[in-house]
Amino acid sequence: MSDFTLNILGCGSAVPTPLHNPSSQVIDYRGKLMMIDCGEGAQSMMRRMHLPFSRLSRIFISHLHGDHCLGLPGLLSTLSLHEKTGTVVIHLPADGVDIMKRITDYFCRESTYEIIFEPIPDDGGIIYETSSLIVKAFPLYHRVPCFGFQFSEKPKQRHLKGDMAKFYSLPISAINAVKNGEDYITPDGTVVPNEHLTTPPDPSRSYAYCSDTAFDTRVAEAVKGTHVIYHEATYDSSLADDARQRGHSTAAEAGQIAALAQAEMLVIGHYSKRYTNVDILVDDARTQFPNVIAAQEGLTIDII
Numbered sequence: 001m002s003d004f005t006l007n008i009l010g011c012g013s014a015v016p017t018p019l020h021n022p023s024s025q026v027i028d029y030r031g032k033l034m035m036i037d038c039g040e041g042a043q044s045m046m047r048r049m050h051l052p053f054s055r056l057s058r059i060f061i062s063h064l065h066g067d068h069c070l071g072l073p074g075l076l077s078t079l080s081l082h083e084k085t086g087t088v089v090i091h092l093p094a095d096g097v098d099i100m101k102r103i104t105d106y107f108c109r110e111s112t113y114e115i116i117f118e119p120i121p122d123d124g125g126i127i128y129e130t131s132s133l134i135v136k137a138f139p140l141y142h143r144v145p146c147f148g149f150q151f152s153e154k155p156k157q158r159h160l161k162g163d164m165a166k167f168y169s170l171p172i173s174a175i176n177a178v179k180n181g182e183d184y185i186t187p188d189g190t191v192v193p194n195e196h197l198t199t200p201p202d203p204s205r206s207y208a209y210c211s212d213t214a215f216d217t218r219v220a221e222a223v224k225g226t227h228v229i230y231h232e233a234t235y236d237s238s239l240a241d242d243a244r245q246r247g248h249s250t251a252a253e254a255g256q257i258a259a260l261a262q263a264e265m266l267v268i269g270h271y272s273k274r275y276t277n278v279d280i281l282v283d284d285a286r287t288q289f290p291n292v293i294a295a296q297e298g299l300t301i302d303i304i
């Protein structure tokens with residue numbers, strides 16, 4: 001299993017069905033858990049998938065429709081029963097801060113940890129950054145303010161060739177610069193080209209979550225070059241008018257976004273309750289983009 005995975009907790013749309021929970025996912029990046037959307041049922045799916053509450057420290061909410069956020073009060077309340085410590089940061093559209101704060105002030109008043117709400121700026125942008133990962137929010141085109149999220153690894157360091165480092169007596173003080181791609185200049189002034197000392201870095205991986213949205217090429221621009229893209233696919237193409245009216249996409253439109261963004265893999269979800277078998281949606285998406293996976297509760301996908 002890779003150290004960057006996507007875990008599907010729920011991939012249905014507005015109404016829970018015997019087959020699907022409402023939207024929720026957990027990114028496991030090097031052991032740190034970050035939740036994206038929190039529909040009802042998210043906390044019980046975390047338990048079933050053995051994703052420990054103690055490692056959850058950040059939650060990203062795309063928009064304030066109930067099927068994307070009403071699991072939050074229950075989850076946050078449970079976290080304090082598990083005597084969680086530290087902080088949980090919740091990134092959400094600005095219109096959700098007051099209402100969520102009132103709920104948590106009431107239900108989490110004896111909380112063992114701190115809850116911090118971070119409103120997402122209207123035009124998105126970088127909302128979280130570590131030494132190895134950047135999370136960017138970008139606007140989507142739904143009936144209420146709505147955002148997608150892109151998780152991108154920063155460029156990694158080149159690999160040092162141990163035998164060559166020894167041959168040139170590379171000092172410890174020069175190693176970082178060489179791993180960052182610089183040439184090495186020996187004490188007598190000889191320039192050793194970087195490619196003699198290193199091999200290329202591991203590729204940087206990326207994932208983007210495109211929540212509820214009408215088809216819009218600006219979404220493809222926002223996620224251009226992302227390796228794995230999740231895109232809602234509420235309907236098949238025969239219901240394109242319904243999709244447009246309700247601020248949703250068809251599976252073929254999800255495929256178009258993946259193709260325009262030059263992604264390597266498309267994961268579809270947010271299925272309308274009318275589909276008891278999502279093969280029709282997978283086939284619809286594949287008319288536009290070949291590498292399509294249907295999200296399913298309990299599924300874990302390696303981010304490449």
Ligand SMILES: [Zn+2]
Pocket residue numbers: 063065142212
């Ligand atoms: Zn919605």
